[in-house]
Amino acid sequence: LQCTVRSTGPLSYDLSGSDLTKLYNKRVHLAEAMRRPLENFPFRLGYISHCGVRVTLADGSRWLIHKGGGYGISSQTVATDAGHMSSNWEVSSKRTKHLRGTKTVSDLVGAGGPNYRLFGDNCHNACTNIMNQ
Template identity: 50%
Template sequence: MANFPHDVKTQSGLTGIYNEKVTNVERMARPMGSSGGSANVPFVNHQGVRVTTDQGNQYLIHKGDGYGISSQTVVTDAKHMSNQWQSMGSRDVGGNQNVGSYVGTGGANYKLLSDNCIHGAGRMFKK
């Protein structure tokens, strides 16, 4: 695995997260640029989903240009979310899909106009 400053340091740890069953999905948004990683764009926000698993864990799944290695949709522990993130709605999803399937639904590639964070969040929320 690459040297990213994340909580999970092993492939088996990541596999464990990907295999957790999702029971609730919540669409989230924050102002663009509030993480310090991108320019502040008025009237546009960065979006993702916060999932809750059957183990009680919460993860933020979101995509962006350069966010990951093999996929531009990444999963991080929700404890790292700033207070800039706001809920846009949530729904129970029954625990039939795992975290990895939501990452896959977000999409491996990032395209600014046709497959960005808003598109990915929309697909994941509707899943």
């Protein structure tokens, strides 16, 4: 499992080793489906957008779980510090779920799936699978 930040260059990592393991074992209390415009688009419209799930943990920290081609190494669904989110992200209407610690970050990353395909296994499919946990 990887915790990555998508950038214009090679992958960079916020966490690794035991710190990454600790994050993946933390309990999720709130999950919010989020959307932003695709890169190079000034708007978001349905599937012409990028989808992710922002999670809030017991310690108040927030992480974005999202999926994309080339986002990770062993999995294309990754968790990134929500502090890296631009102001273009918005909560999708009526897509908030109070998990109250019943799921871990690892559970939700796993629900997003390891592989990415533009049709049938993309960021929107991952969001749906994560929010259905």
